[in-house]
Amino acid sequence: MLSRLESIFCRRKKKESMKKPIESFTFKRLGKEYLPELMDLQNEVFATLPDESLLRKNTVETFQPCFLPPSVVLGAFYDGVLVGVGILLYPDEEEDLSLQAVDLPENAVCANLKLTLVKPSFFGNGLQINLLNRLEDFAKEMGTDFLCATVSPLNVYSLTNLSAVGYQKNTTVKKYGGLERLLMVKKL
Numbered sequence: 001m002l003s004r005l006e007s008i009f010c011r012r013k014k015k016e017s018m019k020k021p022i023e024s025f026t027f028k029r030l031g032k033e034y035l036p037e038l039m040d041l042q043n044e045v046f047a048t049l050p051d052e053s054l055l056r057k058n059t060v061e062t063f064q065p066c067f068l069p070p071s072v073v074l075g076a077f078y079d080g081v082l083v084g085v086g087i088l089l090y091p092d093e094e095e096d097l098s099l100q101a102v103d104l105p106e107n108a109v110c111a112n113l114k115l116t117l118v119k120p121s122f123f124g125n126g127l128q129i130n131l132l133n134r135l136e137d138f139a140k141e142m143g144t145d146f147l148c149a150t151v152s153p154l155n156v157y158s159l160t161n162l163s164a165v166g167y168q169k170n171t172t173v174k175k176y177g178g179l180e181r182l183l184m185v186k187k188l
Contacts, residue, residue: 018121020078025127027134030073030085035060037082038073041117048120054155056176058115065089066114072138076118076127083122086131087114088138088147097148101170101185104146111139113149116158128161136165140188147188150181159184 030038039060046057066073066087076084089095089112098110113135118127139147149167151158159182167184175181 018125020122020125022126022130024078025083025125025130026077027130028075028077030067030075032064032067034073034075034082035063038063038085041082041085041119044119045117051154053179054152056115063087065092070142071111072135074131074134074138076131078122083119084117084127084131086116086128086135088112088135089114090142097150097183098146100173101146101148101183103170104185108145109143110146110148111142111144113147113162128158129165132161132165136186136188144188147186149184150175151184153180153182 042058046052046055049055063073065071066089070090072088074086074088075082076086091097091112093099095112096110097112098104098108101110104110113132116128116131118125136147147167148170149162150173151162153159162184165186167186170183170185173181173183
């Protein structure tokens with residue numbers, strides 16, 4: 001049974017969805033010049049959340065390292081407008097989720113699936129899963145062994161999509177001021 005929060009989120013998603021075939025989207029790696037559009041997209045997503053604790057709101061400074069190779073910021077465009085973004089981060093030790101994971105091999109090459117955002121009017125087009133799969137391809141090219149991601153246990157859509165592409169719950173961690181997050185891991 002859906003909680004009240006999930007039910008509101010579900011109704012909002014159905015109401016605003018703009019269904020398009022995946023072929024009508026273009027995907028490209030983004031540079032720092034897209035930071036203003038990324039911030040606008042994040043703000044639009046947060047404006048529609050029933051509870052802001054479902055996601056972490058990033059600052060321009062938080063996004064800066066994401067644009068440095070080998071990390072990847074991947075954008076999804078519809079008619080030239082940024083409608084989705086996914087970020088694969090090869091983190092410093094402070095941000096390395098693999099250090100909190102249970103039972104990962106000591107010398108494994110790990111990366112963080114930092115974030116996926118989809119413009120609310122484009123929910124239901126499979127963009128999150130498409131971005132996840134494309135970021136995984138980048139990770140494989142880099143010789144990455146494991147991908148790690150954190151997700152709110154209440155963010156049923158992201159949790160469902162991560163599970164659908166093969167991420168499994170590894171442990172529970174406290175992040176972003178003590179919020180509970182599931183640490184999800186995928187072996188490549």
